[in-house]
Amino acid sequence: MSSNAKKAVLYRIVSDDHICPFGVKSRDLLKRKGYDIEDHKFTSRDETEAFMEEQGVETTPQTFIDGVRIGGYDELADYFDESTGKQTGTTYQPVIAVFATTLLMALAASWAVAGAIVPMTVLVWFVGLSMCMLAILKLRDLFSFTNQFITYDLAGMRWVRYAYIYPFAEALAGIGMIAGILMPLFGAIAFIIGSIGAVSVIKAVYVDKRELKCACVGGGSNVPLGAISLTENLMMVVMGALMVAGIV
Incomplete structure (x- = not known):
């Protein structure tokens, strides 16, 4: 891995009964932006809740870039000035x-x-x-x-x-x-x-x-x-x- 590579740390749920879609999207967005990803996968509810309590957050995934917590998928998309594609309000x-x-x-x-x-x-x-x-x-x-x-x-x-x-x-x-x-x-x-x-x-x-x-x-x-x-x-x-x- 190049020492000059952009790095991000991602925490997301990947268990037998649930794969968080926003975690998958966060990982994809980071890859498209050229980041090497340290991908932490929670395999149980207990792991997830312990992480959220430690970080003082209410949801996962959570992304960290340069040691700074960016947040969930919506916040990550905002960070890169990308659209989430989410429909809001009236639409045709x-x-x-x-x-x-x-x-x-x-x-x-x-x-x-x-x-x-x-x-x-x-x-x-x-x-x-x-x-x-x-x-x-x-x-x-x-x-x-x-x-x-x-x-x-x-x-x-x-x-x-x-x-x-x-x-x-x-x-x-x-x-x-x-x-x-x-x-x-x-x-x-x-x-x-x-x-x-x-x-x-x-x-x-x-x-x-x-x-x-x-x-x-x-x-x-x-x-x-x-x-x-x-x-x-x-x-x-x-x-x-x-x-x-x-x-x-």
């Missing part, structure tokens, strides 16, 4: 991830089936895939989704069971779009739920001026109810109308 990241992925999926599927990018096919599959993926996110925790949904959706506020039906209807309409079967039926479903959703968002956000979280990607999300939520619903309305009219 989940919705952007869904729409970007489904658009690429639609483009890939069009190329695989037709050997070319067919705009109308891509559009239909994009909307259908987006609806299916959003429905999956809602169905992964239906209880939490409904708790958030019924605070602003006009139909859900009047009839709570609609909130439980909604993600199934969304998935069904999306599957119908992708399959290209019974288009008037599935188009009508998309048009109805999209219209109710659009009116609900307009009333809650633009008329009542309420600051709410959107349940579009499932309950507990930090996606703000607003323009993106309205766009999602208008996509369903437009595509539903085109399907009912037989244009797609």
Whole structure:
């Protein structure tokens, strides 16, 4: 080991039943910054608690550089002026991830089936895939989704069971779009739920001026109810109308 190498001392939990993810991230960050690491691994709860009591800290991992305690992973990231990647506050990241992925999926599927990018096919599959993926996110925790949904959706506020039906209807309409079967039926479903959703968002956000979280990607999300939520619903309305009219 070079005497001029940058050195850091890391204390983290690595036991049979738990490997601290922040310890792994701290080690990776130190390695990327060119540090030689003296890696101390706690294999039991007793070892960990003894260390925390000795250092007067409440959490591990703990990193020391040049004999100075930097702290946990968040403090280490701050020390190097690096982002932790942690989501805080409101964010559109989940919705952007869904729409970007489904658009690429639609483009890939069009190329695989037709050997070319067919705009109308891509559009239909994009909307259908987006609806299916959003429905999956809602169905992964239906209880939490409904708790958030019924605070602003006009139909859900009047009839709570609609909130439980909604993600199934969304998935069904999306599957119908992708399959290209019974288009008037599935188009009508998309048009109805999209219209109710659009009116609900307009009333809650633009008329009542309420600051709410959107349940579009499932309950507990930090996606703000607003323009993106309205766009999602208008996509369903437009595509539903085109399907009912037989244009797609």
